[in-house]
Amino acid sequence: MTLRERYDAATAHLEPPFAIVDLDAFRANAAGLVRRARSKPIRVASKSVRCRTLLSQVLATEGFHGIMAFTLPEALWLASEGLSDDILVAYPTVDRRVLTELARDERAAATVTVMVDCVQHLDMIEDIAESAGGDRPIRVCIDIDAAWRPAGGRVRIGALRSPIRTADEAAALARDVARRPTLSLVGLMAYESQIAGVGDNPPGKPFFSRAVRFVQAQSRVELARRRAAIVKAVRAEADLEFVNGGGTGSVEKTAAEVSVTEVAAGSGLYQSVLFDHYTNFTGRPAALFALPVVRRPGPGVVTVLGGGYPASGVGDRSRLPQPFLPAGLRFDSKEGAGEVQTPLVGAAADELEIGDRVYFRHAKAGELCERFAELHLIDGDRLVDTVPTYRGEGKTFL
Ligand SMILES: Cc1ncc(COP(=O)(O)O)c(C=O)c1O
Numbered sequence: 593m594t595l596r597e598r599y600d601a602a603t604a605h606l607e608p609p610f611a612i613v614d615l616d617a618f619r620a621n622a623a624g625l626v627r628r629a630r631s632k633p634i635r636v637a638s639k640s641v642r643c644r645t646l647l648s649q650v651l652a653t654e655g656f657h658g659i660m661a662f663t664l665p666e667a668l669w670l671a672s673e674g675l676s677d678d679i680l681v682a683y684p685t686v687d688r689r690v691l692t693e694l695a696r697d698e699r700a701a702a703t704v705t706v707m708v709d710c711v712q713h714l715d716m717i718e719d720i721a722e723s724a725g726g727d728r729p730i731r732v733c734i735d736i737d738a739a740w741r742p743a744g745g746r747v748r749i750g751a752l753r754s755p756i757r758t759a760d761e762a763a764a765l766a767r768d769v770a771r772r773p774t775l776s777l778v779g780l781m782a783y784e785s786q787i788a789g790v791g792d793n794p795p796g797k798p799f800f801s802r803a804v805r806f807v808q809a810q811s812r813v814e815l816a817r818r819r820a821a822i823v824k825a826v827r828a829e830a831d832l833e834f835v836n837g838g839g840t841g842s843v844e845k846t847a848a849e850v851s852v853t854e855v856a857a858g859s860g861l862y863q864s865v866l867f868d869h870y871t872n873f874t875g876r877p878a879a880l881f882a883l884p885v886v887r888r889p890g891p892g893v894v895t896v897l898g899g900g901y902p903a904s905g906v907g908d909r910s911r912l913p914q915p916f917l918p919a920g921l922r923f924d925s926k927e928g929a930g931e932v933q934t935p936l937v938g939a940a941a942d943e944l945e946i947g948d949r950v951y952f953r954h955a956k957a958g959e960l961c962e963r964f965a966e967l968h969l970i971d972g973d974r975l976v977d978t979v980p981t982y983r984g985e986g987k988t989f990l
Contacts, residue, residue, distance in 0.1 A: 593973060596917040599880070599951060601973040608882040608949050609898050611964035611981075613646065613862070615971045617876035619653075621861050626655030628843040628873060633657035633854045635680065635836060638666065640858025642961035644673065645969075645979035650861065651676055660836070660856045663989045664690045664706060666982075671703040680705045680733055680779065680836065682856075684713055688720055695724035695774075705731040705778055709754035714768055714775060721774035733779035734765055736822055738837070740786060740811035749807060750786035758818070759825035766829035777830040781837070782819055783856070784846070786811055788839030791869035805871075816849050823851040841870050859957040865914045866903070866955050879960055879967070880916060882949040886933065893924070894941045896950050899934030901963050903956035910955060917951040918943065962988065 593601070599612060625634055636650045639662040647670075650656050658678035661667040664685040671679055684707050685691060694700050708714055714732075721730050737757040739750025756762050762780070769777040792804045823835050835853045838846025840860035847855050859867050863875030883896035903911040912929050915921040920940035927935055936950065944950070954960040961967070965984035969977040982989065 596951065598973040599882070599917070599970065600949065602970045602975045603882065603949075603968060606882075606968065606975075608884040609964070610968060611879065611881040611960060611966070612951075612968045612970050613643075614876070614878050614880070615969050615976070617863070617878035618646070618649075618861055621863050621875045621878055622650055622653050622656070624873060624875060625840070625843055625857050625860050626653065629655060629847045629855055629857075630844065631655075632847040632852070634843070635660045635678075635854050635856045636861075637682075637839070637856050637858030638662060638670070638958075640840075640864075640957035641861060642958040642982040643967055643979060644670070644675065644982075644985070645977070646861075646967070647675060657854070660858070661704075664694065664704070666987070666989045667704045668693060668697070668700055669987065671700045677703050678705075679703055680781070680834075681707055682735075682781065682783075683707055684709065684735075686716065688716070691717060691720045691730075692724050695721045695726040695730060698726065698728055701726055701728040701730060705733050707735050707781070708732045708765070708769075709735040709756050711765070711768060714765075714772060718772045718774050729774050729776035731778045732769060732775050733781050733834075733836075734762055734769075734777065734826070736762060736780060736782035736819070738782040738784040738786075738815055738819075740807070740814055742810070749811060750784065753783070759821040762822045763825040763829055766826045770829055777826075777832070779832055779834045779836060780823060780826055781835075782815070782822075783837065783839060784811065784815055784842060785839070787815075787845065788842035789866075790841065791867070793869045793871045795869060812845060816851075819849060820851040840867055841872075844872060862954075862957040862960070864903075864955060864957040864960075865953050866910065867957075877916060877953050879957065880951045880953055881913075881960060881964065882951050883934070885944050885946055885948045885950065887946065888941075889935060892939075892941050893935050893937045894944050894950075895933050895935045897933055898931075899929040899952065900931045901954060901960070902929065903954065903959050905956075913952045913954050915950055916953045921950060 635658040735754040838855040862879035921936040961981035
């Protein structure tokens with residue numbers, strides 16, 4: 593049976609649009625990440641999964657520990673549902689209401705860690721914790737800028753995140769946390785997006801690939817040194833429980849750094865399109881959405897319903913979903929992926945009947961779940977379960 597036949601057989605009773613997760617591929621991808629992490633625990637990035645059932649499955653897999661959440665309301669929800677006793681919110685929070693909730697809830701305060709990178713964050717959290725009068729200090733993690741900045745800092749390669757970059761800056765903020773009894777510094781995080789999130793092997797671009805590999809290698813050396821110095825300086829100020837780094841594209845490299853105690857990863861589970869072209873790993877597409885062929889404008893073209901689910905980020909073609917099955921379909925260059933309908937051209941178009949399905953992959957992993965209320969879980973050629981996405985549970989955090 594081909595992949596497409598398997599998916600068609602398992603979902604024959606469903607009317608598209610719908611989304612599926614191939615559990616075999618999902619589990620193989622999880623096992624691949626664990627192998628690459630070489631016995632350092634993987635904190636699962638929930639933004640790249642956005643489904644409680646699948647997050648639970650991942651957390652039950654040996655090698656995974658803890659959740660990297662994307663908002664504090666999400667973290668409190670996951671904590672109240674008992675998904676994990678170790679949830680790190682990877683981005684700063686300025687939501688005073690939810691911070692107050694965290695401070696008042698002893699169990700949540702023992703489970704959830706919030707991100708800080710400046711004195712204003714500390715002031716705000718301290719103020720809220722003092723007013724809330726909770727019994728436990730708020731757990732905080734310092735975010736470190738992991739970008740590479742050659743040419744004396746005139747060039748920046750990597751995401752614009754934290755202003756904290758040096759060991760001195762990190763140690764000063766750590767000392768500031770230590771002065772505040774309502775806060776407790778438990779972790780450091782440095783996410784090297786320029787390595788973990790940039791494919792070093794894009795097809796048909798040998799020179800660009802070589803340049804990416806060169807830049808990533810330089811950046812890796814610079815960050816490993818700086819990260820080690822930062823960890824040493826901050827450990828002199830606080831008993832850190834964890835030092836988090838990396839992402840799907842960098843798992844083995846980040847895990848190899850002695851100063852790093854755990855890596856983060858999520859996108860590699862669904863293996864979305866943007867993670868296709870890396871030399872160090874190959875995942876199996878595990879999350880797909882199916883759209884129905886609704887008409888045929890002419891020879892060599894069919895039109896499916898919907899399809900315009902671009903991913904966040906720079907709005908270029910790389911953010912579009914990709915027609916996956918049957919192979920041999922592409923977007924019309926003038927229309928792309930449309931709001932309510934999408935023409936698809938290519939050799940496979942003439943073999944499709946009205947009512948057939950076309951399976952697509954999303955460019956980013958978790959954002960698929962903002963378009964669908966349910967994921968149909970497929971094992972072999974059987975649909976074994978249907979589970980809600982975050983959105984399906986009425987949880988649209990961002
Ligand atoms: C802080 C942080 N760590 C890790 C990751 C990597 O996640 P993924 O493996 O889903 O790409 C991200 C993704 O943006 C992130 O923001």
